[in-house]
Amino acid sequence: MPKPKQPEQTSSGISRRDFFKSSTVGAVSTALVSGVHGEGSSVEVLGPGEVGIKLNVNGKTRRLRVEPRVTLLDALRSELDVTGAKKVCDRSTCGACTVLLDGKPVYACSVLAVEAQDKQIVTVEGLGTPEKMHPVQKAFVENDAQQCGFCTPGFVVACAAFLEKHPNPDIEDLKKGLGGNLCRCGTYDGIKKAVKQVAAEGGINA
Template sequence: MDRDRPPTRSGPGFNRRDFLKGSGAAVTATALATAAHEEQAAAQEAARKLVPAAPQKVTLNVNGKDVTITVEPRVTLMNALRDDLNLTACKDVCDRTVCGACTVLLDGKPVYACARLAIECQGMKIQTTESLLQDGKADPVIEAFVKHDGMQCGFCTPGFAMAVRGFCTQHPGATLDDCRKGLGGNICRCGTYDGVLKAAYEVAQAAKKGG
């Protein structure tokens, strides 16, 4: 009496539900792969159409003097200072806004020169470490660094010097702890922090007295 019934399977096997699930997964995978390929092709086509921005003249006020250079818009202030103006005290160490070796002053405030485009610094007063020695006269920052031996290999020193100058000008009379916090954006791999902090403290106290 069961001869008219279709045979059934027991245990693992193939059925319609599994077939539909498998087909759906295959279709989805194919669609995703196609979309990814099309997106990649579109990105490559867009990249081929990109035209580098043409170099343009930029006028910067550096250490009290206006200078005009021709640079691409992508050039950082650090590279413009080093490569176009030969002001190499601004050190290219990390190029990742981490170490502070490229610190300069923009309108009196310490900034990483590797994080600013040269073109956006037009109309601002830029001070580099070279400004700390004018007509043979050293800035108190330099004298304090020498006195307290605040240097070793020298790669971080120019950035620290500018950070100290900017901080102490803005915070005359700062305490030693204030100086430690204020110079937190600069790194010395040689570990001369003790000398640097003593130098900064001395400059801050002198600034309080008008020095």
């Protein structure tokens, strides 16, 4: 479950994200000023250089500058240091990057940061805290529903969204409704037990 925030340190004292950030500075500084209108058009065309955007992440408005090509996942992790959502396949397949966008589960790797403006973004950090866990987080702990833990943040968010729609899921609902997340350790059994426990104990709002 989410621990108090710790920076990802390497032995050199520089986190991987800091390294990636500093290595892209050259490209960023040469980017063109953005926000021109298309020729004779009333539609604003942004980029390809950085544009200023606002994201509402876990109830807080965050301002940042990103190129239009930056995904929501990269913006969360590399720009805002909200690192709960994980980058694994980066191809809309594994579910490790799952966040809620206006309450719906989405792959943050396949949403552009610039298109996530004006929407409520909730990551695993926004569901609960170590002191006050979300029912899904608590049930994951109690049912040993993680092993290496890398898929866990995405799975927790996906399970919370699933239970919102299926308060009393049967096994078929579970198989289909959690089909968008993969766990290579094979903790599916614990995850199914955790979801069933949340349902049995009154659901995600209990």
